[in-house]
Amino acid sequence: MTRATTQKLPAGCCELGEGPHYDAGTDTAWWFDIVGGTLLEHRFGSAETIEHRLPRMASVVARIDDERQLLAMEDGLYLRTRSNGGLALLSPLEADNPATRSNDGRVHPSGNLWIGTMGRNAEWQAGAIYLFDGTTVTPLFRKVTIPNSICFSPDGRTAYFADTAVNTVWRVGVDVETGRPVGEPEVFLTEKDLPLGGHFDGSVTDADGNLWNAAWGSGTVSGYAPDGRPIRTFEIHAAQTSCPAFVGPRLDRLLVTTAWQGYDDAARACDPGAGFTYVIDGDFKGRADPDFRLSPETAQTT
Numbered sequence: 001m002t003r004a005t006t007q008k009l010p011a012g013c014c015e016l017g018e019g020p021h022y023d024a025g026t027d028t029a030w031w032f033d034i035v036g037g038t039l040l041e042h043r044f045g046s047a048e049t050i051e052h053r054l055p056r057m058a059s060v061v062a063r064i065d066d067e068r069q070l071l072a073m074e075d076g077l078y079l080r081t082r083s084n085g086g087l088a089l090l091s092p093l094e095a096d097n098p099a100t101r102s103n104d105g106r107v108h109p110s111g112n113l114w115i116g117t118m119g120r121n122a123e124w125q126a127g128a129i130y131l132f133d134g135t136t137v138t139p140l141f142r143k144v145t146i147p148n149s150i151c152f153s154p155d156g157r158t159a160y161f162a163d164t165a166v167n168t169v170w171r172v173g174v175d176v177e178t179g180r181p182v183g184e185p186e187v188f189l190t191e192k193d194l195p196l197g198g199h200f201d202g203s204v205t206d207a208d209g210n211l212w213n214a215a216w217g218s219g220t221v222s223g224y225a226p227d228g229r230p231i232r233t234f235e236i237h238a239a240q241t242s243c244p245a246f247v248g249p250r251l252d253r254l255l256v257t258t259a260w261q262g263y264d265d266a267a268r269a270c271d272p273g274a275g276f277t278y279v280i281d282g283d284f285k286g287r288a289d290p291d292f293r294l295s296p297e298t299a300q301t302t
Contacts, residue, residue: 004234005281009042009255011049013275017257018202019059019104020245020277024288029247030061030069031257031277034101039071042277044247052085060105060115062292070292072115074101077132079294091137093117093130100126104148104202104243108179109156111293114140116147122165129161131179134295140181148243149203149213152179153226154287160188160211162200167191169200169213188228189213195233196220202243202257207285214241214256221256221280234280237273246286247279254280 014033021030029042039052039061060072069080071087075095079088094100094117105115112133119126125143129150145165152159156176162169170185189200198218203211209226219239223231238258247255260274268274
């Protein structure tokens with residue numbers, strides 16, 4: 001276990017904290033309480049956290065430009081206007097299936113989005129992983145129970161994803177220009193690779209191509225080299241760690257969301273840090289999330 005300074009952000013307690021994203025231009029972190037229907041905005045300069053109520057559950061936020069964001073919500077992909085919180089539907093996402101919602105996702109270096117869906121009660125193989133290019137939602141992998149760990153190598157040639165229900169992370173070659181798979185997935189990490197147990201949840205890759213995973217149930221974030229070798233493990237003061245994101249002017253810190261979902265009163269008393277959001281000062285070599293690229297046709301109509 002690597003020791004490092006860990007700070008709890010001055011933000012509300014999330015039932016299901018997820019989907020963190022960092023906007024380097026404004027030194028602002030964004031993340032969700034999925035179950036609570038809230039988008040949280042933390043401004044590091046002023047140490048202020050703002051809560052934006054949403055009309056439905058959401059799980060992924062990505063920067064488009066200084067004025068707009070992409071949101072993955074339970075029934076579709078939406079354009080959000082930052083100045084007033086206005087939402088405009090770009091494309092439905094399993095909108096005809098009320099039993100599912102969006103979950104983990106991330107923008108590929110090409111500017112296209114990978115986005116996962118899952119059953120609202122984690123029904124077996126009810127979800128899928130899709131690619132959204134700003135116009136069309138294309139299925140990539142079906143029969144996924146809890147899609148997580150969606151992230152990409154710095155050169156955009158490799159994609160990673162997990163199914164938390166089977167505790168496995170896969171990798172697959174992808175086209176640099178589009179983010180579409182060009183081969184079959186192969187196993188990258190399995191349960192035996194988790195240093196303190198738990199289940200693979202969200203992940204992010206750093207500038208060296210190392211994958212940093214938040215392990216749900218063990219209160220840890222662990223790094224793995226591109227060949228799968230373990231690098232370091234950091235402990236968080238909450239058992240249900242859910243997803244990391246690099247933050248800070250040098251992208252050398254790691255923000256980690258957590259959750260108290262599924263806890264009764266006794267369990268919450270035993271894990272008082274659950275649901276809060278933390279930042280690890282671990283001297284990371286992070287990299288910025290790519291902006292989502294609107295298609296020319298969509299850009300003209302929004």
